[in-house]
Amino acid sequence: MTPTNRADTQATDTQAADTQATDTQAADIQGTETRTADPQAADTQVTGPQPAGARPVTGRVVRAGGLSLRIAPRTLVVGTVVAALLAAVMVVTLTAGGYSLTLGQLLASLAGRGDETGDFVVYTLMLPRLLVAVLVGAMLAVSGAILQTVTRNALGSPDVIGFTSAAATGALVVITVLGGTMLQVSFGALIGGLVAALLIYVLAYHRGVSGLRFVLMGIGINALAVAANSFLITRASLHDALTAQAWLVGSVNSRGWEHVVAAAASLAALLPVALSRTRSLSMMELGDDTARALGARAGRDRSLLIGVSVLLAALAVAAAGPITFVALAAPQLTRRLTRSSAPGLVTTALVGALLLATGDLLVQQLFPAAQLPVGTATGCVGGLYLIWLLASEWRGKGRYA
Amino acid sequence: MTRLRADDLTLAYDQTTVARELSVDIPDGSFTVIIGPNACGKSTLLKALARMLKPKAGAVHLDGKAITSQRSKDVAKRLGLLPQSSTAPGGITVGDLVARGRYPHQSVLRQWSAEDEAVVTESMRLTGVANLAQRVVDELSGGQRQRVWLAMVLAQQTPILLLDEPTTFLDIAHQIEVLDLCADLHDDGEHTLVAVLHDLNQACRYATNLVVMRPGGVVAAQGDPSQIVTADLVEDVFGLSCRVIDDPETGTPMIVPAARTARSASAATPASTGQEQGPGSTGGDAQPASQHHGPVAVHEDAAL
Numbered sequence: 001m002t003p004t005n006r007a008d009t010q011a012t013d014t015q016a017a018d019t020q021a022t023d024t025q026a027a028d029i030q031g032t033e034t035r036t037a038d039p040q041a042a043d044t045q046v047t048g049p050q051p052a053g054a055r056p057v058t059g060r061v062v063r064a065g066g067l068s069l070r071i072a073p074r075t076l077v078v079g080t081v082v083a084a085l086l087a088a089v090m091v092v093t094l095t096a097g098g099y100s101l102t103l104g105q106l107l108a109s110l111a112g113r114g115d116e117t118g119d120f121v122v123y124t125l126m127l128p129r130l131l132v133a134v135l136v137g138a139m140l141a142v143s144g145a146i147l148q149t150v151t152r153n154a155l156g157s158p159d160v161i162g163f164t165s166a167a168a169t170g171a172l173v174v175i176t177v178l179g180g181t182m183l184q185v186s187f188g189a190l191i192g193g194l195v196a197a198l199l200i201y202v203l204a205y206h207r208g209v210s211g212l213r214f215v216l217m218g219i220g221i222n223a224l225a226v227a228a229n230s231f232l233i234t235r236a237s238l239h240d241a242l243t244a245q246a247w248l249v250g251s252v253n254s255r256g257w258e259h260v261v262a263a264a265a266s267l268a269a270l271l272p273v274a275l276s277r278t279r280s281l282s283m284m285e286l287g288d289d290t291a292r293a294l295g296a297r298a299g300r301d302r303s304l305l306i307g308v309s310v311l312l313a314a315l316a317v318a319a320a321g322p323i324t325f326v327a328l329a330a331p332q333l334t335r336r337l338t339r340s341s342a343p344g345l346v347t348t349a350l351v352g353a354l355l356l357a358t359g360d361l362l363v364q365q366l367f368p369a370a371q372l373p374v375g376t377a378t379g380c381v382g383g384l385y386l387i388w389l390l391a392s393e394w395r396g397k398g399r400y401a
Numbered sequence: 402m403t404r405l406r407a408d409d410l411t412l413a414y415d416q417t418t419v420a421r422e423l424s425v426d427i428p429d430g431s432f433t434v435i436i437g438p439n440a441c442g443k444s445t446l447l448k449a450l451a452r453m454l455k456p457k458a459g460a461v462h463l464d465g466k467a468i469t470s471q472r473s474k475d476v477a478k479r480l481g482l483l484p485q486s487s488t489a490p491g492g493i494t495v496g497d498l499v500a501r502g503r504y505p506h507q508s509v510l511r512q513w514s515a516e517d518e519a520v521v522t523e524s525m526r527l528t529g530v531a532n533l534a535q536r537v538v539d540e541l542s543g544g545q546r547q548r549v550w551l552a553m554v555l556a557q558q559t560p561i562l563l564l565d566e567p568t569t570f571l572d573i574a575h576q577i578e579v580l581d582l583c584a585d586l587h588d589d590g591e592h593t594l595v596a597v598l599h600d601l602n603q604a605c606r607y608a609t610n611l612v613v614m615r616p617g618g619v620v621a622a623q624g625d626p627s628q629i630v631t632a633d634l635v636e637d638v639f640g641l642s643c644r645v646i647d648d649p650e651t652g653t654p655m656i657v658p659a660a661r662t663a664r665s666a667s668a669a670t671p672a673s674t675g676q677e678q679g680p681g682s683t684g685g686d687a688q689p690a691s692q693h694h695g696p697v698a699v700h701e702d703a704a705l
Contacts, residue, residue, distance in 0.1 A: 056496035056521050056534040061513045070512045152488060207414060282490075283504055289453055289484035294557065295477025295505035339492065 058340075075338040075347055082337075082350040086134070086357060093361045094126050132255040133360045133374065134353040135263035136320040137330075139270075141352020142345055143312035144327030145334070146274055146305050149281055151211035157328040158313035161218020164324070165225035166196030167317035168248055172229055175244045176236035185247070186262065186318035193314025196221050197306065209302070247321050249373035252360055259319045266315040274308045274345055277301050323375045326352050329382040336389050355382050404429055405450060405480070405561055405593070409459035412445050412618060419445045420618020422459070427561075427610075432587040433595045434604040437614030437621075438639050443597050444485065444565055446618070450595065451482040451563045463561075477505035481559035485566050487550055489538040495549050496534035499525055502556030524555035528582060544575035551582065562586070564596040568603070576600075580607050605630055605653045613638055630654040 055061070059072040095101050099121040101109075108114040109122040144157045158164050170192020174180040180188065196218075201209065204217040229248065233241050274281075283296035291298040313327065330352035337351070338344055359377035405427040412420040419442040427433050427450070435443045448454040450461055452468045460467040468476060481502075489498055502524070503517045525531040528548040533541065538549060547567065554562060564583065568576040584607055586592045598604045604611060605626040613629065615621045615638045622629040632645045635656055642664055648655040658664070 054534070055518065056525060056531075057500045057513065057518075058494055058497055058535075061518075063513075063515070066514075067510045068513045068517075069510075279504070279507075279509065283501065285488070285490035286501060287484070287486070287488045289482065290487045292453060292473065293451060293477065293482035293484065294502065295474035297473055335492075 072338065072340055072344075075340055075344050078334075078337045079344075079347045079350060082347065082354055086350060086354045089354065089357045089361055090130055090134070093130050093357065093364070094122060096361075096365065099125065128257050128260050129252050129255050129360070130357065131260045132263055132319055133252045133356045135260065135267055136252065136316045136323065137326055137353040137356030138349035139263065139267055139312045139316040139352075140323065140327040141330035141334075141348045141355075142267075142271060142274060143309045143316070144352075145331035145345055145348040146281065146309040146312075147327075148331050150284060150302055150305055150309070151214050152285060152287075153211045153215050154328070154332060156211060156215045156218070157331075158309065159322070159324045159327050160222065161200065161215055162196050162220075162222030162225050163193050163218075163310055163313040164317050164322040164327075165222050165229065167193035167314040168322045169225045169228045169232070170195070170314075171247065171318070171321075172232045172244050175247065176232050176240045179240070182258075186315075189318035190311075190314045192225075193310050193317065196225065197310040201306065249321065249375065251323075251371075251373045251375075252320050252356075253371060255320070263315065263319045266312065270308050270312050270315075271345070271349070274305065277305055278345060281305060321373075323356065323373075323378065325375065325379045325382055326355050329378075329386050330355055332386060333382065333389070403427055404464050405462070405595075407446070407450060407459070407461050410446075410449055410456045410461070411458040412442065412449055412454060413457045414445075414454075418457075423618050423620065424459075425450075425612060425620060425623070427593060427595055429593055430587075430590060431593055431610040432583065432608055433593075433610040433612060434608035435595065435597045435612045435614060436599070436601060436604045438616055441614045441616045442618035443614050446614070447482075447563055447565050447595065447597050451480065452476060453482070453484075474505045477557065477559070479559050480561045480563065481554045481557040482563045483550055483554045483565060483567055485569065489546075491539065493538055494534065495530055495536050495538055495541070495552075496521070496525070498538055498549060499530075499534075499552045499556050502553040505557060520558055521552075521556050524552045527555060527585070528552040544571055544578065547571060547575070547579060548582070551579065555586075560591060561593045562595070564594065566597050566599065568598065568600070576603065583607065601630075601635070601656045602648065605655065606648065606651050626654055627652075630656070 057070070059070050062069045062071060091103070091106070094106050095103055101118060101121055105114060105118040106122060109118040114122070140158070143163075144159075147156045147158060147161075148154055150156065155161070167189040170188040170190070171185045172188075173192075174185045174188035178184070178188075200214060200218045200221055204210070204213040206213070233244050233248070236244060280291075280296045280298070280301040283291040283294060284298055284302060286294075288298050316323070331348050333355075334344060334348040334351045338347060355378050356374060358381055360374045362377045362381065363372045363374050403426045407423060407425045410420060410423040411418065412423065423442075423446065425446065435446065437443045445454060449456055452461065452473075455469055460469070462468065463471065463476060463480060468480075499521050500513075500517070503513075503521065506517065507513075522531065525534060528551050530545065530548050530552055533545065533549070538546060541549065547570075551567070554564075562583075567579050567583070571579065580603060583594055583596065587594050587609070598607075608626050611622075611624065611626045611629060612620060613622045613634065621638050622634055630645060632643055635641055635643050635645070642659040644657045644659065645654050646657060647653070
C-alpha cells in the first residue's frame with residue numbers, strides 16, 4: 001500500500017481507531033528511535049514524551065466545510081496585547097502633552113462633540129503627529145519584515161542596506177540643490193529609495209539573488225549614500241543645511257494631515273499586496289530551490305515583495321525622515337514575542353507602530369525643549385529590549401540563535 | 402512510456418556549458434541513480450529535471466509536456482525535489498516544517514485539511530520522525546534533520562521524487578538508513594525515484610536503473626547495474642583502475658579500487674607525469690606526486 005492510500009483511509013477512519021493506530025505507531029518508532037538517535041535526543045524523549053496522536057503542527061486549526069484555517073493562538077494574544085498597549089500609548093500621548101487635556105475632553109473631541117480648545121489641540125497639534133508616528137512605524141516594520149525574510153538575514157533591513165539612506169539622499173538633493181516643496185522632497189525620497197534598490201538588485205544579481213550578496217551590496221550602497229548625504233549638507237547654504245539636518249535626523253515633529261493622508265494611503269495600498277504573498281513569503285524561508293520545488297513562484301514573488309518593501313521604506317522616509325532601527329528591530333521583536341517562524345506582517349506592523357509611538361511619547365515627555373529626534377528614543381527602547389531578549393535567549397535554549 | 406524524460410538538453414550556467422545534447426529517460430517505477438565523477442553535470446541534470454534550471458536548448462518533458470510550460474503548483478503535485486542544501490527557518494518545529502510540504506495542495510482558504518494532517522502524520526511515521534514533531538529542527542542531529550526533510554518531500558505526495566545527494570554529511574549508518582527508506586518507497590510501486598549519489602557500491606546496491614555520466618555531461622552507460630558496471634567502465638569514467646566483484650551481501654557489483662602500488666605502476670605509462678617516476682626504484686618519493694596528479698590528469702583527458 002502507498003502512503004497516499006494509507007493516508008486516505010486513515011482520514012476516513014473513526015477518530016478512535018485513528019488515535020489508536022498512531023499510538024502504536026508512535027510506540028514502535030519510540031522503540032527503534034532510542035537505538036538510533038543520539039543520547040541527547042533519547043534524554044529529551046524521557047523527560048518530555050510527546051503526546052501520541054497529537055496534531056503534528058503547532059497552533060489551532062479551524063475547519064468549516066471545505067475551508068480550513070491555521071491559527072496561532074500566541075500570535076493572536078501578542079497582537080491583541082500590542083494593539084491594547086498601542087491604544088494606551090496613544091491616549092497617554094494625547095492627554096499628557098503640554099496642553100494637559102483631560103480624558104473627558106479628549107473623548108469628547110474624538111467623538112466630534114468637543115470644545116474649541118480641545119478640538120484645536122487634538123486635531124491640529126497632537127493627532128497628526130501621533131498618527132504619522134503610528135503609520136510610519138507600521139510601514140517601516142512591514143518593510144523590514146519582508147526584506148529580512150526575503151534575504152533570510154536579520155541585517156537585510158532597509159535602514160542597514162541603504163534604502164532609507166538613499167531615500168534621504170534623494171530628499172537632500174531636492175532640499176539643497178533644487179530647493180523644492182515638501183511634496184517634491186517626498187518625491188525625491190521615493191526616487192532615491194527606488195534607485196538604491198534597483199542598483200543593489202542589479203549589482204547583486206548572479207544566477208539569481210542570494211540573500212547575503214544582496215545584504216553586502218546594500219551595505220556598500222548605504223555607505224555611499226551616507227557619504228553623499230554628508231557631502232550635500234557641507235556644500236549647501238546655511239539655511240538649507242539646517243533644514244536638511246532637521247529632516248535628516250528623522251522626526252515626526254510638526255507633521256500635518258497631508259503627511260497622515262500620504263502615509264495612510266501608501267500603507268493601505270501596499271500592505272494588502274504584501275499580505276497576498278504571505279504564503280509565498282513563508283516558503284522563501286526554506287531557500288529558493290525548496291520553495292520552487294514546492295510550487296512557490298519564488299522569483300516573481302520576491303521581486304514583487306522587494307518592490308513593496310522599498311516603496312514602504314521610501315514613503316516612510318518621505319513622511320518622517322530616515323528613522324532608524326524600527327525596521328531592523330520590530331520584525332525581530334515580533335518573531336521572538338510570537339515564537340513563530342512565519343513572518344506575521346500585521347503583528348509586526350503593530351509592534352513597529354508601538355515602538356515609534358512610544359519613542360515619540362518619551363521624546364515629548366522627557367525632553368520637551370530639546371526637539372530630540374524620535375529615532376534616538378526608538379533606538380533606546382527597542383535596542384534595550386532586543387538586547388535583553390537576545391541575551392536571555394543565548395543564555396537559555398538558543399532557540400532562535 | 403516514461404513520465405519524465407530529458408530530450409537533447411544543453412545545460413549551461415551563464416557562459417559555462419555543462420552538457421550538450423543530453424537525453425535521459427527515467428523509467429516509471431524505477432529507482433534511478435545518477436553517478437559520475439565530480440563536476441560531470443549530474444547535479445545539473447537533476448536540477449534541469451526538477452525545472453530548477455532552464456535548459457539552453459532541448460526540453461524536459463513531464464507527462465508529455467515541456468515542464469517549463471506547466472504551472473509550478475501543478476508540477477509540484479507530481480514531482481518533488483530534495484535539494485542538496487535547504488535552510489530550516491529559525492525556531493520552526495519538525496511538524497511545521499514537514500507541513501510545509503503540503504504547500505502545493507493548499508490555498509489561502511484551505512490551509513490545513515484533514516487530508517493534510519493525515520498525510521503529514523503518515524510521512525513522519527514512514528521516516529521515523531513522528532515522535533520528534535514538537536521538537537525544534539535546529540536542535541536535531543544531522544541524520545534526524547535529513548529524515549525530516551525527506552518527510553517534507555514525502556508530504557508533497559508526488560509520484561516522482563528527485564533527491565540530490567541525500568546521503569551527504571551523514572555517517573555510514575544514517576546513509577544506509579536513508580537509502581533503505583528510499584528503497585521502501587520504491588518497493589511500494591507507487592514512486593519513481595531519481596537520486597544523485599557518490600558511493601558507487603551503494604548506487605549498485607540500491608539502483609534498479611543506473612545512469613553513469615562522464616565529465617562533459619555525457620551518459621556513458623545506462624541500465625541495470627549488474628549488467629553495465631564493469632572494471633572497464635569505471636576505469637573509463639572515473640579514471641580509476643579497479644576490480645568489480647560480487648557484493649557478498651547482495652550479489653550486486655562491488656567496486657574494489659586497485660591497490661596503490663598497482664595503480665601507480667599502471668598510471669606510469671599513459672600519464673604525462675611518467676618521467677619523474679622513472680624505473681620505479683624511487684617509488685617512495687615519487688608516489689605522493691602521482692597520487693595527486695595521476696587521477697586528475699586522467700580525468701582531464703577523459704573530459705576532452
